[in-house]
Amino acid sequence: MSPRVLVIEDDALIGASLQRALEASGYIAEWANDGAQGLEAARSSVPDLVLLDLGLPDSDGVELARVLLTLHPSLPVVMLTARAEEADVVTGLHAGAVDYVIKPFRLAELLARVQAHLRAAERRDQTARVVTVGDLRVDLGARRLWVSGHEVELRAKEFDLLARLARDAGQVVTRQQLLADVWDEHWFGSTKTLDVHVAGLRRRLGEQPGSGSRITALRGVGYRLETP
Structure with missing residues (x-):
């Protein structure tokens, strides 16, 4: 259809x-x-x-x-x-x-x-598996997230971003790769979109500005979802 x-x-x-x-x-x-x-x-x-x-x-x-x-x-x-x-x-x-x-x-x-x-x-919709990284449990098929056993709702792109980082947890995913995979290779907008969504994702994970984060930024390179 x-x-x-x-x-x-x-x-x-x-x-x-x-x-x-x-x-x-x-x-x-x-x-x-x-x-x-x-x-x-x-x-x-x-x-x-x-x-x-x-x-x-x-x-x-x-x-x-x-x-x-x-x-x-x-x-x-x-x-x-x-x-x-x-x-x-x-x-x-x-x-x-x-x-x-x-x-x-x-x-x-x-x-x-x-x-x-x-x-x-x-x-x-075609992706269906569960990824666990530290206290995060990401159900890719159901598009659900649990943090320390408590379910947390994410916006569509926040979930896509977390899922992409979780697939390569512990490794740096470049800004270009994140934009290509999460926003598609034909993305026309500003790369600031990526930073805005990372900031929003951190808030949803219960992190406060200036405190430690599960997501490490490598300036000018990309982001890494840390493993325990």
Whole structure:
């Protein structure tokens, strides 16, 4: 069955154009023109990916992203916005988005990103094994994490990042390799995305800024998940 992409966009020209382009690319595309309709669509049938405009007339896009990810924690959400300030990008990523696309965007590039995130989601679904590293137990198939026996919920990209590091625990995984494996080889965005997600992952693991971490950063090289 073709992947289902939900577009939540109040601009009629952009929304209709995205729906047509997605359908022409072989996806099942649904377009909602405000946050309420988008949330109802996501509740009635779980999409494979959401394209979410942050400037909606009836709701804050960042808060809507958080609601969507509370309903479906592994749902890939790609934010569409005219706001290009770094603080806005970081806020969007902290809300759980897997990508952040600045308007005006090139349609071909956006479709490439959609394809990349759907491929990544498919790879996640096909992975099924459990990795234990120290007090971390990572169920790759069920996409679940336990820390010292207590289950901890992660955002989609946080889990993908931890899973990638766990597969080579004790070894350095380069920044380029992490971006290729977690964000796909066709990632177009800033490499700062990686650092933002590592910081978010550390917080989810209960680590405080300035304290010891299970994840060691090697400046300019990459990251290593430490083994006992």
